[in-house]
Amino acid sequence: MNERLGKVVMAEGNLFRTPSFKGETIAETALECVFGYIDGAEDRGSISLVCRKWYVVDRFTRRQLTVSCCYTVSPSRLTQRFPALQTLKIKGKPRATMFHLVPDNWGGYAGPWIFEISVNCKCLHSLYLRRMIVTDDDLSVLAEERGHMMQTLRLDRCSGFSTAGLHVITKSCRWIQIR
Incomplete structure (x- = not known):
């Protein structure tokens, strides 16, 4: 056997590979x-x-991560696991909501995510939310805590916010691009 790959050793009927780099x-x-x-x-x-x-x-x-369903992982676990995220994409309600197969108040609230991101994602500059309920208060928290860093905010098929919330974002986030 090639020495670079190590040696295969048989012990108690099981094969083990020992590394050659020791x-x-x-x-x-x-x-x-x-x-x-x-x-x-x-x-x-x-x-x-x-x-x-x-x-x-x-x-x-x-540096970037997509959460396919906001209920598959808790926001705190995500920020503990990946503290240096720069781009985060979170999808909320299932696709069936677009066809009115899921009630409007089913869930997909962005509040817990935005609070956790605002406190613990110090490098985040791009946030993409899809099919989530985002309130004006959520946008205010995001603008207050991450406004100096935020470059891209994409609210795709999101509901719950008004022009007042968007005004807070555009006022506080100097380099923001809202899509």
Whole structure:
């Protein structure tokens, strides 16, 4: 067998691979550089499962994330796992709401997400909310806490806010692009 790949050892009827590098590890700086070139969400998820060290490196190098349903993960867990997010996309109500198959007051409230993002996502500059209920108070909190950083706010098929909420955003966020 090739020495670079290590040796396969049989113990108690099970095969084990022993590494040939004997404790040598890849420097975290090198891993961060490599992780910077991996953009796909599935690829990022896969490499973060390789070992605990790669999981930690993914935690601090992940810059963008999509939450397909706002009820699959809690906002606090997301900000603990990825504190350096720059772009966050959150989808609220299921697609069936567009066809009036789900009641309007079913859920998809952006308030808990916006509060958590405002407090704990210090690098966030782009937020995309889809099919969520966003109130004027939510927009005020976002403008007050993240206004100096916010560059893009996209409210796609969202409800619950008025022009007063948009006014607060445009007044407080100097570089904002609302789409």
